[in-house]
Amino acid sequence: MNFKISSFANRTEIFGFLVLAVLIVVILPLALDIFRLNLIGKYLTYAFVAIGLVLCWGAGGILSLGQGVFFGLGGYCMAMFLKLEASTPEATKIQSTPGIPDFMDWNQLTELPWFWEPFHSFPLTLVAILVVPTVFAYILGVAMFKRRVGGVYFAIITQAIAAILTILIIGQQGYTGGVNGITDLRTLMGWDIRTESAQYTLYFVNAFLLFVVLLVAQYVRKSKLGRLLVAMREKEDRVRFSGYSVANFKIFVFCLGAAFSAIGGAMFTLQVGFMSPSFVGIVPSIEMVIFTAVGGRLSILGAVWGALIINQAKTLLSEAFPELWLLAMGGLFIAVVMAFPNGLAGLYTTYVEPRLPKFLSGNGGKDADDDSDADVPLASKQAAE
């Protein structure tokens, strides 16, 4: 095994990772009260989606406008578990059928639907959070990528799926809680998630998972698979006629992005205390793409910053001028795509990094494109020795 830090991350990336870690794990928890910190935790759950989009869209060129689907599926899986736990026969004894979630009772259901049964078990729920969205992504991926559906068509189809799933959830009120979603969630295996201390704990669990996902994403990006994604984005036919099954790689990265999103969704449910179709549909899915674009679609750290900054701005702006927010966001998106296609991360590598002390910059700040490994000579020399 000749695993080398230098082939896993260059200095800029390590520095960026550390800055983000200090901010999320030390500075924000010290500086903010729990209400604000909980909001940050919520924003960070979107960062899971944005990291997946960096791999799919930034690296691989596969633009999904339906990532809310996977975020939502992960979130709903978690919400179903919490809802069942909150719906004990004692807590629901005034219902005509005690022991089932309240919205089912309101909709004249008299027994728990079969697909809710596994969510009595926490281990099964954890499995479902990862497996349900990933399998769904796999099915979509096979159906589309094997048929060579790509580009705009893929984007439109994913968007349609987000719309369909929203309509389905809203329409099947008795099974899903409808437009209100699954609310009034209280405890996780007896642990009250609404208390301040629980919110602190959940914030740190979320932060930990975020960094795990960042490391996984970094590994993928730096592997040959990461370079293949870039190659597929540029010259798909060349990859295909170099003996690769392009579809399999697209399916993989789409599934990975779905799994990341699902973790984010589950953590969203835990921290915010409910899940509803408004986090599944077209608008949230597009918002996730905007976070990614603004942060920098080539940079996994940029994606986290994008999710943080845009959501903070959204909270501030929409408190002051609620009607302006959508306009501002649309304008911002267009401005970023036209003027700074690599987003904040691109601005950072172009303008900030060259001014930093030399030991902090990965490659002397010459190379603004973080797709091309700056450390190839190093790695190849070391390995050759």
Added chain:
Amino acid sequence: MQTEVKDFVLSVEGLTVSFDGFKAVDDLSFYVEEEEIRVIIGPNGAGKTTVLDLICGKTQASHGSIKFRDTELTDLSENQIVHAGVGRKFQNPSIYEDLTVFENLELSFPRGHGVFGALVFKRDKEVIDRVEEIAADIFLSDHLQQPAGLLSHGQKQWLEIGMLLIQDPDLLMLDEPVAGMSVSERVKTAELLQRIIKGRSVLVIEHDMKFVEDIAHRVTVLHQGKMLSEGSMDHVQNDPKVVEVYLGH
């Protein structure tokens, strides 16, 4: 048994493809021998590129058979055809501009072609040696760490040839490898092709007659999807039909 078939690396028989009724390749048959450099020439739109598309699986044939040694290629998927030993260069240099020359070559190295294989692929000594060896062959040793997008047009053509060589295909198909090259680059490319031909067969599409003369063992002339003439360069150059539709211009 069928020993006479064994001498051909590629046997194309009755190959036909029609696009909405228009026959881009029409009942075409030809045979390429082992270690032969075969050049396909013909006017624009003759169907030359389409023939390569059919062989490498990019386009599905309407009729006919393409045998690579004993394997029927029309039944295989694109990546199976590559793994059978057929490599193909595109008409426009088709390389990954955002990746370095090293990474371009490395991605074509025949290992780690599955999803899992690509995730755990290690850049070991074998890979590095092979990349450096190929880079020397294609005159790009000094450019390994450069983004491929910064190469000159001719260098990009070489890089794509290198990406094929690293796969070590038995049949190498090159679509206009010297298009857009300077005279000195053409000479080097001809020399490169002569060097790499050992142990494999090459199918080249080219318009540059000087270059064709330099490299071709045999020439096939296509016209409107059909074979017009075939034989040595001398033979086709003096074929009145060829002079009329192609060389006369």
